[in-house]
Every structure is written in C-alpha cells, then in structure tokens.
Amino acid sequence: MKTILAFLATLVCGNTVRAQLQIAYGTSWKSDNSTYVVLDNLDIQYDAATALFSNTFKFTGNTDAGIRGEELPVFRSIELAKTNNAKIILQRDFNLVNNFTFTSGLCDLNGFIIFMGTNALLVNENESSRLMGTDGYARIIADLNAPNAVNPGNLGAVITSSQNLGSTYVYRGVKSQTNGSGNGNSILRTYDIIPASNTGLDAALRFNYFDAELNGLNENLLELWKSNDNINWSLQGYTSRNSVTNYVEKTGINDFSKWTLSTPGNALPLRFVSFTVNCETGRATLNWKTAQEENTSHFEIEKAEDGYHFSVIGTIAAAGNSGGEKNYSFTDNNVSSENNYYRIKEVDADGRSYYSGTNTLQCGKTSEKIKLWPNPVEQYFTVQLSSRIKTDVTVNLYDEKGSFVYTKTFALLSGSNNIAVNIGHLPAGTYWVHIGFPNNSENKTVKIIKI
Structure with missing residues (x-):
C-alpha cells in the first residue's frame, strides 16, 4: 500500500497559523477501509481529482476545522468529536457514502451542501452535536x-x-x-x-x-x-x-x-398561492392565484431586464375581500429575447404592500443555462434546465472509450424543469453526458464521475 499525503500549515490572518491536511493536485489516496484518519485541530483542503476517501475521517480537537478545496471530496464516513463547542465549518460541498456520526461538536453547513448517498445516514445527532448554520x-x-x-x-x-x-x-x-x-x-x-x-x-x-x-x-x-x-x-x-x-x-x-x-x-x-410566467407566441402571460385577501386594492405588475430595477407595466383591480382563492392574469406584449424578470405587488387599501416572488423568462431561446448535480454521482443525478415551450430533451451517456451506454428522452414543460437520471446500474468510471434538444439547439455535453 502506498499513501501520498501533503501536510502543511497556512498563515490565514495576523499571526494565526492554521494547520491543514492538504490533498494536493496529482496526489493519490489509498488506505484500508478500517483505518481512522484523525484530524486533531486540522482543516482538510482537497484539491486532487475527485476520488473516494475509503477511511473514516474523525475530526477532533477544541478549535473549529474547515472542509474546503477546489475539488468535490467523497467521504466514506465522518465522525465529529470536537470539544469546547468547536465546529466543522463547511467551505465547500461534499459527498457522503455511508455515515456521519455525531459524538460531540457542531457541523456548520455555512451555506453548503452534503450530498448523501442512497445508504448514507446521520448517526447519533443530538442537541449538542448536530447540523446547523445560517443556510x-x-x-x-x-x-x-x-x-x-x-x-x-x-x-x-x-x-x-x-x-x-x-x-x-x-x-x-x-x-x-x-x-x-x-x-x-x-x-x-x-x-x-x-x-x-x-x-x-x-x-x-x-x-x-x-x-x-x-x-x-x-x-x-x-x-x-x-x-x-x-x-x-x-x-x-x-x-x-x-x-x-x-x-x-x-x-x-x-x-x-x-x-x-x-x-x-x-x-x-398565505397571500400568493402561485405565480407563473409563460411564453405564448412572443408574449408573456402572467398568472397568479391568491387566498385570504383582506382589504386589497389592486395589483401592480412589475418588470425588469436586469432583475434589480423594476418598473410598473400594468395594474389590475383586486377582489378586495376574499376567504377563497382568486385567479388573476396579465399579458405583456413587449417581451425581450433575453431575460425578463416579473413580480407582482399587492397593494392594500391602507397603502401596505406585499410582493410575490420573482419569475424569470426567456422567450427568444429554447433553454437557459443547464445545470447538473451532484458530480460525482452514486446513483441519480439531476439536470436542471429551462424551456420556453413544451418539448423533449434526450440524455445520452458515453463512456471514456466513446461507447454509447445509456439513452432516455424526457418531456419538458414550459419553464424550469428538473429531471432525474438513474445510472446506478453503470459501473464506476468517467462518462460524458450529452443533453440534446430537437434541431440540435442549445445542446450541451458534461463530464461526470460515477462512484
């Protein structure tokens, strides 16, 4: 067995030195599954090509530790055993295959994501040792x-x-x-x-x-x-x-x-039950539904091309008082081929106002930017994409040799779509995902790693 590790201390501010285990570019990591890697007051910096950490990583010590790096780590198991109210603070997403065991200390998600595999579990989470954070x-x-x-x-x-x-x-x-x-x-x-x-x-x-x-x-x-x-x-x-x-x-x-x-x-x-925006022959149709209206005066339809500077493009009278649901509609005939941002402002008779969420629409393109996650993937990955019309999209997978290994066609609705692709039957390795639209418009190819 050959293990290549890089340990170093990094100066982060003033005279404070933080020690870290760095898995650097070009580093390989191999060890027995039963091995514990104990990080006592150590951060982990993962910059190597994504691969599975087959050990249990145990975070100990009385100071906060970070999980960070350029690449997405894949942990088999993690044990959190911090003292003195210390935490693990995520500074990037990571994949978890088996268990995250909470012994002591907190895990601050810090706005990041733990992608859990099909068999992954949170073990012994409790009042003093748990997931937390601002987001x-x-x-x-x-x-x-x-x-x-x-x-x-x-x-x-x-x-x-x-x-x-x-x-x-x-x-x-x-x-x-x-x-x-x-x-x-x-x-x-x-x-x-x-x-x-x-x-x-x-x-x-x-x-x-x-x-x-x-x-x-x-x-x-x-x-x-x-x-x-x-x-x-x-x-x-x-x-x-x-x-x-x-x-x-x-x-x-x-x-x-x-x-x-x-x-x-x-x-x-509950004020806005729903709010949707759709393209119809070059026009944007806005539909929204409200409930529990009380003393409402009118709705102002607002639009922006940058998502920040909104202006009123129309006004519709409100029901006034309603204990049930009410449906409203508005058509915008002046639609840009780029981004169009819409929101609805409900104005009460006493001058108070409430906003819906903001919806984004592109009427001049078939799709917006395509997103795919998680990557690496254990069984399912999700493709997020938008379409201005109902259409089909075909997902094809090719292995590293270019051999065709998977295909499936999905029906898209107008607006934002999430489609889940199951590749649990495929062996571990590197694959190319080709996302194809009719007439070859807005096609995209993405590299993924199956673990």
Whole structure:
C-alpha cells in the first residue's frame, strides 16, 4: 500500500497559523477501509481529482476545522468529536457514502451542501452535536414505495403513505423561513420533499426537531406550515405533537413540497398561492392565484431586464375581500429575447404592500443555462434546465472509450424543469453526458464521475 499525503500549515490572518491536511493536485489516496484518519485541530483542503476517501475521517480537537478545496471530496464516513463547542465549518460541498456520526461538536453547513448517498445516514445527532448554520442543507434521494415510517438518511422527516412516491428527494435545511415581505420566522429546520409521484398521497409526515432549533418559538404551539414557492406559506395545522420527544405530525397530506414549523399568527401568511410566467407566441402571460385577501386594492405588475430595477407595466383591480382563492392574469406584449424578470405587488387599501416572488423568462431561446448535480454521482443525478415551450430533451451517456451506454428522452414543460437520471446500474468510471434538444439547439455535453 502506498499513501501520498501533503501536510502543511497556512498563515490565514495576523499571526494565526492554521494547520491543514492538504490533498494536493496529482496526489493519490489509498488506505484500508478500517483505518481512522484523525484530524486533531486540522482543516482538510482537497484539491486532487475527485476520488473516494475509503477511511473514516474523525475530526477532533477544541478549535473549529474547515472542509474546503477546489475539488468535490467523497467521504466514506465522518465522525465529529470536537470539544469546547468547536465546529466543522463547511467551505465547500461534499459527498457522503455511508455515515456521519455525531459524538460531540457542531457541523456548520455555512451555506453548503452534503450530498448523501442512497445508504448514507446521520448517526447519533443530538442537541449538542448536530447540523446547523445560517443556510445550507443535507440531501438524500430515496426510493419510497408505500413507505411505513421511513426516515430517509435519518434526516428527521418520517414519511408514511400507502402510495408509491417513487424516487424522492429529501432536503433538510437549517435556515429560519420568512414570508415574501421578510416577516415572520420558523424553527431552524426545513424539509423540501420532492417525490416523483406527488398527488393523492394521503401521507403522514412526522417532523422531528431539536430544542436548540426552536428559534425563540413556543414548542407547545408549533404547527406545520407548507410552501410551494419558498415565499408564501399556508398553515397546515397538526394531527399530533410531543414537546418531550420533539416532533409534530400531520396526516392526510395530499402532496409534498417545502415544510417547516412555526406558531399560529407568526406572519408566515398565505397571500400568493402561485405565480407563473409563460411564453405564448412572443408574449408573456402572467398568472397568479391568491387566498385570504383582506382589504386589497389592486395589483401592480412589475418588470425588469436586469432583475434589480423594476418598473410598473400594468395594474389590475383586486377582489378586495376574499376567504377563497382568486385567479388573476396579465399579458405583456413587449417581451425581450433575453431575460425578463416579473413580480407582482399587492397593494392594500391602507397603502401596505406585499410582493410575490420573482419569475424569470426567456422567450427568444429554447433553454437557459443547464445545470447538473451532484458530480460525482452514486446513483441519480439531476439536470436542471429551462424551456420556453413544451418539448423533449434526450440524455445520452458515453463512456471514456466513446461507447454509447445509456439513452432516455424526457418531456419538458414550459419553464424550469428538473429531471432525474438513474445510472446506478453503470459501473464506476468517467462518462460524458450529452443533453440534446430537437434541431440540435442549445445542446450541451458534461463530464461526470460515477462512484
């Protein structure tokens, strides 16, 4: 066995020296799976070509440590055993194949992502040793066919349903949620649950939390809230809750989206139920739906070409008072072939106003920039792309020798699309993903690594 390691200390500010384990460019890493790599008050800087760390990396010591580098590390297992309230602070995303064990200390996501493999788990997460941060999330993809109290990745979202949800993305976030006007707050935990089949689920969700995540809220009053656009929230209530074992549960859920916990009257209100923008023969059609209108006067339709400097392009009278949902529509006949940014301003009779989220549209192009993640990939990767019309896109994969190994055609809707591609059956290695549109427009090829 031959192991090549690079250790160095780097001056980061003043007279403070931080020690780090650096996996430098051109470095190879080989060791037995049972080996522990103990990083005592050490950062890890990963700059080599992406490969699997087959060891368990144990972070110890009484000072904060960072995970950073130019390339995406793939950890088999991590153990967090910091003392003195010290943390791991993420300074880049990473992939996790097996376990992340919490012994002591905190993991500050710091706006970054832990991509969890199909069998990955958070182990022994507790009040004093857990995920936290101002933003960021851990994500796992699970195949949920009639799940019975299934907790994917041990992230704390326990799902039950008699239906086949299919490939389901579960994202656990750590950021307090507010409404579109920046008001209100939630606990410091969210779940985005995105099943392949997301209607008629009759599901139950048990939402677990820690006392350290309460964010000043009274846990005896916690109820579930739901959002379809990350801006507007609707109170879903609860079926059962327990402030000793720290969960709130809701049954009879028809579909999943983004969920959090907050208290009634805490200004996570529902105003805009939905807001969509679509191209139709060179025009932009804006459709939005509201609920619980009270003393509303009118809507102002605002537009910008840079996403920042908005101006009013139209006004529509509002219902005034409504306990039910109301639908509205507006057509913009002056559409740029580049980016068009739209938002809706609801103005009340007393002068107060509330904004929808911002929607972006390109009517002159088939697609916008294509994004693909995670990379490296264990089983599923996601392609994010936008289309101005309903169309098809074909995903082809080729191995390093140029041999054709996979193809599948996906139907795109007008607007933003996420498509999940399953390559779990392919052997580990390097592949080229070719994303092809009709008439060869906006085609793209991306290199990925299958682990």
